[in-house]
Amino acid sequence: MICARSPLRNPVGVLLHDCLLLRHTITSNGSTIAERRTHRRATPLSSSGVTSVWRYVKSAPLTYSWLVLLLTTTIIQHSIPAHRLQALLQKESTNLHHLASDPIRVLFQSLLWIDGKYWWPYLLVFTLFLAPAERWLGQLRWLLAGLACHVGATYLSEGYLYWRIQEAVSSPRLIDARDIGVSYFVVGIVGVLTYHIPPRWRWLYVAAALVVFGVSLAVKRDFTQLGHFSALLLGLACYPLTRIRRREPAAA
Numbered sequence: 001m002i003c004a005r006s007p008l009r010n011p012v013g014v015l016l017h018d019c020l021l022l023r024h025t026i027t028s029n030g031s032t033i034a035e036r037r038t039h040r041r042a043t044p045l046s047s048s049g050v051t052s053v054w055r056y057v058k059s060a061p062l063t064y065s066w067l068v069l070l071l072t073t074t075i076i077q078h079s080i081p082a083h084r085l086q087a088l089l090q091k092e093s094t095n096l097h098h099l100a101s102d103p104i105r106v107l108f109q110s111l112l113w114i115d116g117k118y119w120w121p122y123l124l125v126f127t128l129f130l131a132p133a134e135r136w137l138g139q140l141r142w143l144l145a146g147l148a149c150h151v152g153a154t155y156l157s158e159g160y161l162y163w164r165i166q167e168a169v170s171s172p173r174l175i176d177a178r179d180i181g182v183s184y185f186v187v188g189i190v191g192v193l194t195y196h197i198p199p200r201w202r203w204l205y206v207a208a209a210l211v212v213f214g215v216s217l218a219v220k221r222d223f224t225q226l227g228h229f230s231a232l233l234l235g236l237a238c239y240p241l242t243r244i245r246r247r248e249p250a251a252a
Contacts, residue, residue, distance in 0.1 A: 056131070059131075059134075059135050060130070060131035060132075060134040060135055061134075061139070062134055062139050062142065062143065063126050063127075063130040063131045063134050064126070064131070066111075066126070066130075066182075067122065067123060067126050069112060070112070070113075070114055070119060070122060070182070071119050073112050073113050073114070074114055074118075074119040077113070077114075077117075078117075089113060089178055089180055090176070090178055092106060092109045092110050092112070092113060092180055093106065093110060093176075093177070093178045093179045093180050094106045094107060094110045094154050094158065094179045094180070095158070095174075095175060095176050095177045095178070095179050096158055096161065096162055096165075096174075096175045096176075096177075097175050097176050099154070099155070099158055107150070107151055107154065110179070110180045110181065111150065111181075111182055111185060113180045113181065114181055114182065115180055115181035115183070116181075122182070125186060126186075129186060129189055129190050129193060130142075130146075130186065130189055132193065132196065133145075133189045133192060133193050133196070136193075136196050137192070137241065137242065141241045141242075142189070144241060145188065145189065145192045145235065145238045145241050146185040146186075146188055146189050147185070148188070148234060148238065149184055149185060149187070149188020149189070149191070149192075149231045149234040149235050149238070150184045150185040150188065150231070152230065152231070152234045153184040153187075153188065153227040153228070153230040153231035153234060154179075154184060154227065156226065156227065156230040157179075157223040157224065157226045157227030157230060158179070158223065160223050160226050161174055161177070161223040164223075177223075179223075179224065183227075183228060183231075184227055184228070184230075184231040185231075187213065187228050187231040187232050187235065188231040188232070188234055188235035188238070189235060190209055190232065190235060191209065191231070191232045191233065191234065191235020191236040191237075191238070192235040192236075192238045192241070192242060193235075194206050194209075194235075194236060195239055195242040196242070206236070209232055210232070213225070213228050213229045213232050214229060216228065216229075217229045
């Protein structure tokens with residue numbers, strides 16, 4: 001038979017248990033005071049971090065709603081056959097053919113797809129650039145600036161491609177080239193965000209952006225890189241949208 005062990009039958013264990021529960025304090029005159037130590041319960045993980053993240057997400061609703069939409073379309077991209085994906089993206093491209101026949105549709109729908117396989121880099125880029133810009137400018141001015149850069153850079157880059165085709169430098173097949181993605185919008189906001197950078201870092205930020213996109217244009221020399229560089233310049237030209245008008249106090 002197995003019986004429950006009584007604490008009285010193990011006096012050593014009782015003494016060790018009591019000693020572990022005592023907190024010894026040495027007073028100024030050298031005497032020791034033993035106080036019983038209370039048990040501490042493990043505190044649950046604080047939800048302040050999650051709350052802070054959610055509050056930040058809610059402060060930039062357009063940015064993160066767009067990210068969710070891009071996540072959905074990226075899942076679609078990975079779930080359909082390659083030939084259907086190619087046809088779908090071709091249909092949504094802002095190429096010369098579509099800009100001539102159905103510009104409004106493709107200018108909008110091309111923003112709903114990513115030009116790549118992975119969605120997570122867009123989460124980083126949107127959080128670093130688009131979300132701070134939306135929090136600073138507000139939803140309306142953020143949207144106006146981004147769309148202006150997206151539309152302007154699209155027409156500038158496709159106009160350059162059209163000129164190259166007319167000059168027989170590029171193939172006429174590029175009239176139906178695939179051109180989708182959010183990059184012109186994003187790069188334009190990168191340019192606009194210049195005016196939110198502290199003045200002592202502003203010129204360094206501008207120089208870094210110009211070097212990155214300027215070198216890319218110099219190396220590749222294609223219409224997409226021209227679109228990126230144009231979007232950056234258009235973003236810098238959106239300075240009037242960044243000016244915050246303060247209301248004058250009403251006269252008494």
